[in-house]
Amino acid sequence: MAKGLLFVISGPSGVGKGTVGNALREKLPEITYSVSATTRAPRAGEQDGVNYFFKTRDEFLSMIERDEMLEYAEYVGNFYGTPRDFVDQTLAQGKDIFLEIEVQGALKVKEKFPEGIFIFLLPPSLDELKDRIRGRGTETQATIDHRMSVAVDEMNLLRHYDYAVVNDEIDFACKRIESIIIAEHCKVHP
Numbered sequence: 001m002a003k004g005l006l007f008v009i010s011g012p013s014g015v016g017k018g019t020v021g022n023a024l025r026e027k028l029p030e031i032t033y034s035v036s037a038t039t040r041a042p043r044a045g046e047q048d049g050v051n052y053f054f055k056t057r058d059e060f061l062s063m064i065e066r067d068e069m070l071e072y073a074e075y076v077g078n079f080y081g082t083p084r085d086f087v088d089q090t091l092a093q094g095k096d097i098f099l100e101i102e103v104q105g106a107l108k109v110k111e112k113f114p115e116g117i118f119i120f121l122l123p124p125s126l127d128e129l130k131d132r133i134r135g136r137g138t139e140t141q142a143t144i145d146h147r148m149s150v151a152v153d154e155m156n157l158l159r160h161y162d163y164a165v166v167n168d169e170i171d172f173a174c175k176r177i178e179s180i181i182i183a184e185h186c187k188v189h190p
């Protein structure tokens with residue numbers, strides 16, 4: 001059986017990865033998303049095992065020691081990582097898998113899966129990005145400033161990606177990603 005394709009969607013905090021991902025899942029219910037582990041505290045409404053696997057720092061470090069992470073990164077004071085087994089199993093079943101992760105982690109995935117498809121979601125502008133993070137109402141001013149300073153460094157790594165998708169409007173961004181999925185499935189893979 002042919003293996004599924006691995007899609008990585010990155011982009012600065014607040015660009016709309018989660019929002020576009022939810023819209024994509026509504027349109028394409030068959031797609032499989034990886035659930036990451038994190039040491040970040042849950043936000044209001046977030047559920048363990050659905051939005052993230054919420055871990056203590058010790059639990060997360062044990063997962064790293066046991067080599068259970070495909071990749072992990074420290075981002076703005078917390079660890080985030082992709083559990084390896086679920087990704088391997090999904091691909092082995094011939095299904096595509098989508099990872100929604102920040103840039104350092106994406107580059108580590110690229111080392112292990114150079115055949116992966118790497119999509120960078122861009123904001124229409126940095127001012128709009130700041131408005132979106134602030135508008136979400138989940139971050140303190142200090143965290144907004146920290147995430148914005150990281151965003152500039154992250155966008156400088158766009159050249160490592162296969163596709164750049166501007167999230168100006170959710171439906172348009174979704175259509176662009178759907179087009180990428182279709183095109184990648186039409187590619188002649190060795």
Ligand SMILES: Nc1ncnc2c1ncn2[C@@H]1O[C@H](COP(=O)(O)OP(=O)(O)OP(=O)(O)O)[C@@H](O)[C@H]1O
Binds near residue numbers: 012013015
């Ligand atoms: N195209 C868009 N136009 C206007 N607002 C948007 C758009 N896409 C997302 N948003 C809004 O921007 C905010 C941030 O979106 P979201 O939480 O999806 O970003 P994210 O990239 O997943 O962030 P993080 O990386 O921090 O998890 C949300 O309030 C969301 O409603």
Ligand SMILES: Nc1nc2c(ncn2[C@@H]2O[C@H](COP(=O)(O)O)[C@@H](O)[C@H]2O)c(=O)[nH]1
Binds near residue numbers: 040
């Ligand atoms: N390297 C990884 N980055 C991840 C993973 N899961 C999520 N993320 C990214 O972290 C930031 C912050 O997320 P938030 O939920 O605290 O706003 C964001 O860019 C996520 O995409 C992961 O497994 N590995």
